[in-house]
Amino acid sequence: MxxxxxxxxxxxxxxxxxxxxxxxAQCSAGPFIGTPFAMSFADGGGVYARHEIFHKPLGFAPGAPATWSGPPGSPNFNFTAALTNCSGWLLPLADIDSMSLGEDWVLADAAGRAVVPANRWGALVFSVTRGSIGAPNSAIRRESATGRDRVGADLFSYVLVGSAMPLELVGVTERVHDSREIDVGAVAQELDALDSFMPLFASEPFVQASMSVPARMFFTVSSATLAQVHPFVWAGTAPSGATILVSTRQTNGAWSCPQIWKTHAQLGLAAGEDIDALAIDEPNQLMLFSTRSRVPDQLMILDYGVDVALPIPYLTPAGIPISDLMGIGEDDDIDAICAIDPSVRGGTGAVNGMAFFMxxxxxxxxxxxxxxxxxxxxxxxxxxxxxxxxxxxxxxxxxxxxxxxxxxxxxxxxxxxxxxxxxxxxxxxxxxxxxxxxxxxxxxxxxxxxxxxxxxxxxxxxxxxxxxxxxxxxxxxxxxx
Known part of the structure; x- marks a missing residue:
């Protein structure tokens, strides 16, 4: 009844x-309100170290972000601890400029266009640099126009067109959390790297079991702090903020010392580029990224499984840049990104933990x-x-x-x-x-x-x-x- x-x-x-x-005031909105996530911060006079990973708990202003405190046996996502016994990493440690666990799910067809399969949905969670103002009438513009604080420590989301979701939410960018709701203060440091999958390692065992084994941390360091990394770490290649490094969790729970995963050249980028937003989809060998140069677009996609990698703008099937739909202005800069598909996916042979997490x-x-x-x-x-x-x-x-x-x-x-x-x-x-x-x-x-x-x-x-x-x-x- x-x-x-x-x-x-x-x-x-x-x-x-x-x-x-x-x-x-603009309120936080969309399906990610209250979401937990991992992040790092840029230098900016605040209390958060540029070289560490911090974790925002579930909820609104639940307490200042802290370093990892997951359940016993889970990976310890602590960058300082991972580098404790590694040579070549000088103090103060370099700035983590982007990061990904490789668990991102990048929705794209063979041509790299953003296509959402039937009965599924996908979204991008992202941040922008402090000086971004947003395109007219965008959530970013509304937030930057308030004058209350800068947008660099706010979190935004964009639901991809074609998602199986109420039409009012599709193709829309929302502000997920204001810096106050993340509890980093009104005048906050820039949120310059994020990952939405680390919290799954603190969920129940069957969700943890859906994550890749061994766990891996992919990251880049900012061009401004390359001097804090000894030349031998770059294995004879040019030090670059566009080279992606990786650290792998060992059987004893410790992290391996970072090694080069992909050089800037292997990604089709110049040594002088600086990757400041990164989402890696290991199963599909795809990645989304953004560079400070904004050329040719603020959001690029790359199929790194091919012999010659060629990054191209991430577009809709109609050829519209996803960055435009996200509300990124002409002079704005995407500072962090995570690609999410919280759907039960057929044919993968494994549970999608995110489908049971949110x-x-x-x-x-x-x-x-x-x-x-x-x-x-x-x-x-x-x-x-x-x-x-x-x-x-x-x-x-x-x-x-x-x-x-x-x-x-x-x-x-x-x-x-x-x-x-x-x-x-x-x-x-x-x-x-x-x-x-x-x-x-x-x-x-x-x-x-x-x-x-x-x-x-x-x-x-x-x-x-x-x-x-x-x-x-x-x-x-x-x-x-």
Whole structure:
């Protein structure tokens, strides 16, 4: 029997009244709100070392980024520790200018055009340099125009055209997190490298098992800090910020000393180039990257499995640069990037851990409810207790009209079956929350039943004012148990 959202929403709420924060500020948006990720920072007078990998936990401003603290037995993604016994790396250590675990999934056809297979979706998560202003009417331009802080420590996302997702989210760039939500401060260092797959190594065992073995860290160092790397590390080749190095996790858990993976010449680049954004897809031998020269485009794709590598702009099938659709301005610079396909992929012979790590937005089901700027997401977390894992789901954004701050209610249902709604929780809005959109969250335990693994359910958020005069539906988030 169908249960009406209105029944569960009819609960008392705290009678606070504040203006809707969306009137004066751009709120974080899209399917990645609250996402955890790994990052490194450029020099800039802040507290974060340029040569280290830091980790942003799940949520909004959950605490300042810290070095890796994953479960016992997982790879220790700590760049300083990896270089402890390596010769040729001078102090202070060189700046990590880009990085990738090789787990990125670059969606492209044989010609290198961005093509999303049927019933799948893909996205790019990225950052830009501090001086970027964004193309007109873009999320980057809106953020840079606020004057609150520079965009260099903000995180953005772009969902590829052709993705199996609600049309309102496809082909759209969103600001995923403001620097304050990453908790790096209002005047923050530049976020100049990122990877969205490291957090999967802190998830439950079957998700960890989906990751490549042995784990590898691919990275480049900035041209400005090449002098901190001894010439013998370059193995007779010209030192270059466009040469990709790799460190491999050994059976004893330690990392190998970095070695050259691909020289700048093997990538079809000049020695003077500087790769400052990198996403490597090892299974498909593809990579996305950006260089400081911006020539010929800010986002390039390379098939490194061919004899002669030739980087070309990453375009849509119609020939439109993806960088244009991302909202990258003429003088802007992509500073970090990660390519994600959170889909169950047929024919690969392996589980896609990202498909079990994050949820997928689905079309709304209740057309009678008025539209609203609501954002929702869900990510798997490991929790102690009878369930070996859980999902943490977020909703952000509230009715701009109505009485009081209101409440959010989450239901679950079978996948794409809104008539099977089951109430789960009601959460009161904290209208004093300084985070734009006043996000709230709840944790949904995942039963430790192997036979249920892969079963899909929808997490459905509804928000309302205190008097229930304004009720709205967020995009359902489909998860896999």
């Amino acid at each position: 169908s249960r009406s959202p209105r029944l569960l929403l009819a609960v008392p709420a705290i009678a606070l009244s504040l203006a809707d924060p969306r009137v004066s 949820g997928t937005p689905r079309p709304k089901s209740f057309a009678v409810l008025p539209p609203a700027d609501l954002e929702s997401s869900a990510f798997r977390v490991t929790t102690p207790g009878p369930a070996d894992s859980a999902y943490r789901s977020f909703v952000s954004g509230w009715p701009a009209t109505g009485v009081g701050p209101g409440v959010a209610s989450m239901f679950w249902s079978l996948a794409d079956q809104p008539n099977t709604l089951v109430p789960f929780v009601v959460v009161a809005r904290n209208a004093l929350d300084p985070i734009c959109g006043n996000p709230v969250a709840t944790t949904i335990p995942v039963p430790d039943v192997p036979a249920m693994r892969g079963v899909q359910v929808d997490l459905r958020w509804f928000v309302a004012d205190a008097a229930l005069t304004s009720i709205h539906e967020a995009f359902p988030i489909q998860i896999r148990l």
